[in-house]
Amino acid sequence: MARGVFMAGALALSLLVTGCVAGTSSEGAAVADDQPFEGEVEFWTINLKKNYSDFITGLIDDYRKQHPKVTVNWVDVPGQESATKLLAAVASGDVPDAVNISSLDLGRFAPSLSPLEDYFKPADLADFQPNLVEPLRIDGKLYAVPWYNGGAPxxxxxxxxxxxxxxxxxxxxxxxxxxxxxxxxxxxxxxxxxxxxxxxxxxxxxxxxxxxxxxxxxxxxxxxxxxxxxxxxxxxxxxxxxxxxxxxxxxxxxxxxxxxxxxxxxxxxxxxxxxxxxxxxxxxxxxxxxxxxxxxxxxxxxLLAQQAFSIPKASKHKKAAAEFIKFFTNGANQLAFCKIVPIYPSTVSSTKDPFFSGSDGDDPMSVARSVIVKGLPELEYTPxxxxxxxxxxxxxxxxxxxxxxxxxxxxxxxxxxxxxxxxxxxx
Known part of the structure; x- marks a missing residue:
């Protein structure tokens, strides 16, 4: 039964997304908070374009409005190539700057990932469910920030x-x-x-x-x-x-x-x-x-798995990558994604929207949504x-x-x- 939780949510939890964000920073030289980002953003997704093209394109357009000097190149990759592609990128040193990684793979890739404390301050993490952030720490260091999950069972x-x-x-x-x-x-x-x-x-x-x-x-x-x-x-x-x-x-x-x-x-x-x-x-x-x-x-x-974002150690644009991750995983964008995919957010603010808080019907799906939202703070991710x-x-x-x-x-x-x-x- 417990294993069925993972397989039933496989559609939602197998969307492995990777992204590259290029900014004006270089390795070891952070971009000032008020400095606009410039350059090209190569954003990879895995099997999203067919069903979620309008959504992803809309997010990209919104990001470009905030950062007009950033050019976004969206690339969609076949799912069977996702792990191989990331492994090859790490091996070559030509890594994405912002990578969506399943929590199941975090231990595998952690040695090649950058701790995020320099880029995500407590205020940046305040809207995330604490019980979803803490499992992404390894030996006390945060290696990923949460994105979405299959919800409480x-x-x-x-x-x-x-x-x-x-x-x-x-x-x-x-x-x-x-x-x-x-x-x-x-x-x-x-x-x-x-x-x-x-x-x-x-x-x-x-x-x-x-x-x-x-x-x-x-x-x-x-x-x-x-x-x-x-x-x-x-x-x-x-x-x-x-x-x-x-x-x-x-x-x-x-x-x-x-x-x-x-x-x-x-x-x-x-x-x-x-x-x-x-x-x-x-x-x-x-x-x-x-x-x-x-x-x-x-x-x-x-909780059997969650999707999260990380920044590889070899990235030369960590600050720009962090800013993109903050945008992509903010409460409003998570809520929008949850409205078109049967997934659940890692942000508290998203669950306060009527889409979740207004689930007061007696049909199975409405009851399930209410049970899940109430259970999110009690999720325990223990890989x-x-x-x-x-x-x-x-x-x-x-x-x-x-x-x-x-x-x-x-x-x-x-x-x-x-x-x-x-x-x-x-x-």
């Missing part, structure tokens, strides 16, 4: 199924343990699968399991507590509370989903999933009740924190799938996953 329940099971939707599950119990009860009483979650690394974080050692050089999740968590999920999986297809490797196309009506609920999901359900299964959409999701052991909500986060997550999921399908015991699965993590980290 929500829970979605099929009213007809839950009522048949005798569940009280006025008191939805607040923890994974409660969600597992409900899932088992639903299947027992209705023969509808409860949910499609597995105890991957994200689910372990909901239980407060520490994934890595403090020095991030070795796995730390192989504990008796983690074994007990896997056993809880296996019990539910065997009882059909968890759908059999939950062990499928292709999590983008699980056999049993809310959309195809084969599960009863998702205890934590990205609201972007609602758009797909509304479009592809309107009868399911009309049957949904949206509530706050299950919480982590800390009481907060897990694994390495350059190999995605690889490590899949390595653990492979072993969890082996356990759920009976190939290994819980301890054997965690032992193997621990060794594979340590080998990957060592290499």
């Amino acid at each position: 929500v829970a979605m329940y099929r009213k007809s199924v839950l009522e048949k099971a005798g569940a009280d939707l006025g008191k939805p599950p607040t923890s994974y343990d409660e969600a597992l119990a409900l899932a088992d009860s639903v299947h027992d009483k209705t023969e509808v699968y409860g949910m499609n979650a597995i105890p991957d690394h994200n689910a372990l974080r909901y239980y407060g399991i520490k994934l890595l050692s403090d020095d991030k050089k070795s796995a730390a999740f192989n504990t008796p507590e983690a074994v007990a968590i896997l056993e809880k999920f296996k019990k539910s999986y065997d009882a059909k509370g968890i759908a059999p297809g939950a062990v499928s490797k292709d999590i983008r196309n699980l056999p049993q989903t809310l959309e195809n009506g084969q599960i009863a609920f998702k205890a934590t999901a990205n609201a972007a999933e609602l758009l797909n359900i509304q479009k592809n299964a309107p009868e399911v959409y009309e049957d949904l009740v949206v509530t706050p999701p299950v919480r982590m052991s800390t009481g907060g909500f897990l 694994i924190g390495t350059a190999k986060d995605s690889e490590l997550g899949e390595l653990l999921s492979e072993e969890v799938r082996a356990y759920l399908t009976g190939t290994k015991s819980a301890k054997e699965a965690l032992d193997t996953a621990e060794k594979r993590w340590n080998d990957a980290l060592a290499s």
